[in-house]
Every structure is written in C-alpha cells, then in structure tokens.
Amino acid sequence: MRASAATRRASAAVVLLTLALALALEWVPNDADQGFSQRIFYLHVPVALTAYACFVTAAWKALRLLTTDLERYDVESAVAVHIGTIFGALTLVTGSIWARVSWGVWWTWSENQLVLFLVIFLFYSAYFMLRQSVPAGRRQARLCAVFALFGVVLIPVSFLAIRLAANFIHPVVITQHGPQMASSMLLAFALSLAGMLALASVLYTFEVGGKLLDRRLRSLLEVTA
C-alpha cells in the first residue's frame, strides 16, 4: 500500500467522521421516543457494522492463506481480527450505555442480538489465546486461519437474529422495506458508516505495515547479531 493512498484514506476518515459527528449531534432531529440519547445510534451501529466487516475481511484473508500459503495473509487476517475485536468491544460498550439510558439496564440476557454479539466478541477474543498458545510458524498460521473462517459463520446468524426473533426490544431501523428513518438521519448514519469503514481501513493498513516491518527488522537483527 502506497503511503499516499493510506494518507488519502486517513484524510477521508477524518473528514467523514467529523462531518458525521457534527450532523449527528447538531443537525438531525431528536427521536420522538428516545430523545437526544438516540444519537448514540450514529456511533453504535456503524461501529458494529465495521466490526462485522473486519471479521469478514479476516475470514477472506484466512481463506487466501489456506489456498496460497503466503505468510502475508496470516498477518492481514490477524490484524483484521484485532481491529474487529476493538470495534466489537466498542459496540458492546456503546450498546450498553444506550441500553442503560433507553431500557434502564446495562445489559439484558433476553435479547438474542446482544447475546450473539457477545458470543462473536468472545469467540474472536479466543483467537488471540489460540495465537499465543501455538508457536509462530506455518502451523500457527493455518490453525488461526481455520478459526477465523469458522467465526465468520456466526455473523449472518447474529445479523439475522434480531429479524428472526418474535419478541424484541432492540430496535430495527433498516428492514426489507428500506431504512425506517428520516432522510437527515439516514445521511448522518451513512456518513458515519463510511467514516468508520475508512477509519478501520486506515488502522488495518498501518497495523499490517507495522507488523510486516517488525518481522523484517527482527530477522535483520538476528542476521546481523
């Protein structure tokens, strides 16, 4: 990845997120039911969707590793899981804050969507335990790749859980009939989602570059020792 492309994406992320934040906090109207606190939606949902995107990327890179055996894909898959786990943690924390103000509780076990997202988060957290417990090398890379591929199966289940549930309190704003929100809200949401994806993409690019550089530096230090 050329530095200029990464810089352009970083600039896009800053502009999009700043714009989205300004629109979400100042421009969009208050929700009729939840009032001001509904504005957490413009953070919480894009962060959750970005976490899903990272886990899908990790699975794709894992598949590439298993088919090509190139070491680079192991690093890319691991970094995608890492970024996805950070966004996953943010989803849980922002969702918990939103739940507290909307439902009066920090967490409820009766919601399939919440529990399934927690399961996904814990599953991908276990990825790092697996990575640390196996010595670095081809075996570690392939085991982690299979793990990342298994995890991605949970994502459609989590995504559809709320739509399949008969009774729920977790809101659904994007249905099969399209987005159920005002156009100003949709614009703020779209900008926030684009900004979050751009941000994750920039973090991913820099972290992959850093890890590959780290490996090269370590091998050079070993050779020159």
Place this chain on the structure above:
Amino acid sequence: MNSGEQFAAAAYLVFVFVLLAYLFIQSRKLARFERQVEELERRVT
C-alpha cells in the same frame, strides 16, 4: 445537560478514548522500530 445528553456524550467519549489509546500504543511501537533501525545502522557502520 439531561441524562440522555450525558449518556450520549459518554458513548462518544468512550470511542474517542479507545481511538486515542490505540494510537498511543501504535506510536510506542513506532518508537521501538526507530530504536531497532538505529541499532541496525550501528551494526552495519
């Protein structure tokens, strides 16, 4: 500030804090790379 505004502000602040923490960790890593490159330069020259 009412409670809705306080909770919304808290959610956005958590996001900013996590992002800053991530950038701090990455900057520490970058500093380590600089030290390693200096070490390599010293060995080569």
